[in-house]
Amino acid sequence: MSLEELDTDLAAGVDHQVAMVMDLNKCIGCQTCTVGCKTTWTEREGTEYMYWNNVETRPGEGYPKDWEEKGGGWESPERSSVKNGALPGKEEYGEAWEFNYEEALSDPQNETLEPKGVDPEWGPNWDEDQGSGKHPNSQYFYLPRICNHCTHPTCVEACPRQAIYKRAEDGIVLVDQERCRGYRYCVEGCPYKKVYYNAAKKSSEKCIFCYPRLEGEGPDGEVSGPICAEECPTQLRLVGFLDDQDGPIYKLVEQYEVAIPLHPEYETAPNVFYIPPFDAPPQIDENGETTDIDRIPSSYLEELFGERVHEARETLRREREKVNRGGSSEVMDILTSKNPAQQYRLEVFDA
Amino acid sequence: MTDRSIALPIIAVAVLVIGSAVVFPSLAAAVPANQVPVTYQPDAGNELATPSGDAWSDVDAREIPLTSAPSGLPEASIVNTEAVEVKTAHTDSELYVWLQWEDQTRNTSEGSLDSFTDGAAVQVPANVTTSPTVELGSQDSPVNLWYWTAAEGPEEALAGGYNPGSITTMENATIETNALYQDGTWTVVMERSLVTDDQARADFDSDQDIDIAFAVWDGDNAERAGHHAYSEWYTIPLGPEETGPAAQYLLWAVAGVGIVIALLLVARTRGGN
Numbered sequence: 046m047s048l049e050e051l052d053t054d055l056a057a058g059v060d061h062q063v064a065m066v067m068d069l070n071k072c073i074g075c076q077t078c079t080v081g082c083k084t085t086w087t088e089r090e091g092t093e094y095m096y097w098n099n100v101e102t103r104p105g106e107g108y109p110k111d112w113e114e115k116g117g118g119w120e121s122p123e124r125s126s127v128k129n130g131a132l133p134g135k136e137e138y139g140e141a142w143e144f145n146y147e148e149a150l151s152d153p154q155n156e157t158l159e160p161k162g163v164d165p166e167w168g169p170n171w172d173e174d175q176g177s178g179k180h181p182n183s184q185y186f187y188l189p190r191i192c193n194h195c196t197h198p199t200c201v202e203a204c205p206r207q208a209i210y211k212r213a214e215d216g217i218v219l220v221d222q223e224r225c226r227g228y229r230y231c232v233e234g235c236p237y238k239k240v241y242y243n244a245a246k247k248s249s250e251k252c253i254f255c256y257p258r259l260e261g262e263g264p265d266g267e268v269s270g271p272i273c274a275e276e277c278p279t280q281l282r283l284v285g286f287l288d289d290q291d292g293p294i295y296k297l298v299e300q301y302e303v304a305i306p307l308h309p310e311y312e313t314a315p316n317v318f319y320i321p322p323f324d325a326p327p328q329i330d331e332n333g334e335t336t337d338i339d340r341i342p343s344s345y346l347e348e349l350f351g352e353r354v355h356e357a358r359e360t361l362r363r364e365r366e367k368v369n370r371g372g373s374s375e376v377m378d379i380l381t382s383k384n385p386a387q388q389y390r391l392e393v394f395d396a
Numbered sequence: 397m398t399d400r401s402i403a404l405p406i407i408a409v410a411v412l413v414i415g416s417a418v419v420f421p422s423l424a425a426a427v428p429a430n431q432v433p434v435t436y437q438p439d440a441g442n443e444l445a446t447p448s449g450d451a452w453s454d455v456d457a458r459e460i461p462l463t464s465a466p467s468g469l470p471e472a473s474i475v476n477t478e479a480v481e482v483k484t485a486h487t488d489s490e491l492y493v494w495l496q497w498e499d500q501t502r503n504t505s506e507g508s509l510d511s512f513t514d515g516a517a518v519q520v521p522a523n524v525t526t527s528p529t530v531e532l533g534s535q536d537s538p539v540n541l542w543y544w545t546a547a548e549g550p551e552e553a554l555a556g557g558y559n560p561g562s563i564t565t566m567e568n569a570t571i572e573t574n575a576l577y578q579d580g581t582w583t584v585v586m587e588r589s590l591v592t593d594d595q596a597r598a599d600f601d602s603d604q605d606i607d608i609a610f611a612v613w614d615g616d617n618a619e620r621a622g623h624h625a626y627s628e629w630y631t632i633p634l635g636p637e638e639t640g641p642a643a644q645y646l647l648w649a650v651a652g653v654g655i656v657i658a659l660l661l662v663a664r665t666r667g668g669n
Binding site for chain 2: 094127129130132133134135138202204205226227228229230233242244245315
């Protein structure tokens, strides 16, 4: 099949588009992805506050705080102009506090573990597990987030120096550290707030989709997926190419339409897709009886994932029913596969 | 009162206007269009390099209005600096540009996530025989930027228009800067050799006019990159003294008005008789 016949909308000048699908039904909020990313990429001066990968509780304010209210993204589906965005301050990301580990561990009777010398009022994951609703109908889920390596990235459009670009070979969005002057128009322009300013280096940085690992510089010198995906205890992430029609990403996104982007109304066309929560137990009434009311309001999921979330959830339920009745479902096979070659299909386009 | 008694003093004024325009061409020379005063102070190099140096007190200042640069960046039309005072001086080897502008907040750091630095820039044609557009020149007719920020000090760049990626930082800056913030005012002196041995840098003849433009960034207003206040082209009149075209127009305009008034009044006086 020629490229023209694909459903996949690739960015101009990009040969193939790397992509990720995250199954939110499997996320346990353990932050192993966050720590894997942190220890690999952001343990340098100026990056202390950065989490290229973060996991936030939803409903919740997110990281940085209220990032969905900060603007950026395209003004309209025509993508002719970028919506002005705000620059989050350090207090909205949260400081990288020093903790009193030594005191707390040596004298646990008298010392509690806490940040040293500060009385913080906000930080990453500050509202962990708060969610919304009251017992027995409280509800929340976890939302892992990385750069979406968008097909139409407004960070790229916003940069007056052309310091950000999409790599031709796989569409990974990168900041050229030599060209970047730290103007931070990219930080303002990204509606997901996934570009970060390094005030020590005076340049902006972001998730690089672990491209050295994709290029064979992973453990044991082999091609491997991004560290956030590989380290995940529940293996909730699939990594591959959106335009690989035999791969799981294409099938979940384009064929079955069960994997959908976060905030499609920003019009940047993300290449990270989510399997939405579809199986939370229903609400319970005052008599302790189960009802047919969704625990996670579908209106809330629509706020996050757009209208397509309803059909995606319907399809997921239907496919699971098929399996429960003893039938087979390619969607469920993909989502439950434990075959690393399927989960990380990264060498299909190699020459 | 007769017509004649009104006409006579008016004719006298008209004659005076025509006469003064002809007799005192310095009237025109004193108000040239877009010129920045310059003095030759061969022995004052050390003082000129300092914003508060005594040698600057002998140099006239020109207040240059600034407006927002048309960069297309977010909020680009909102800039905080309305004018910059400019003085220039030279020795046999160095050119000094003294800039002063009001800024209520002193922003000297880009060291936090949402802070931006105050800054100023001087723009000259990369080749003094060309006349680049004031909007950062063009690919064919580039400009030199002498850029000072409160956070980083001096920097030099070569620019060829507003298109993204057209500005290239030049290694080993040849400008020196000294800055002073006092009472809500920045004063910055930029110093550069009149002559360099670099083809990408402007070479100045001490008897040739220099085209020059100015820009100011207010960090407190998140001004950075193309979001700044800027001026039109001005001239440092180092070249041989001559009355520039704009000054000549002024001269002819003054004389012309005088002549017309005189002719009208003469006609009216004759008619009255």
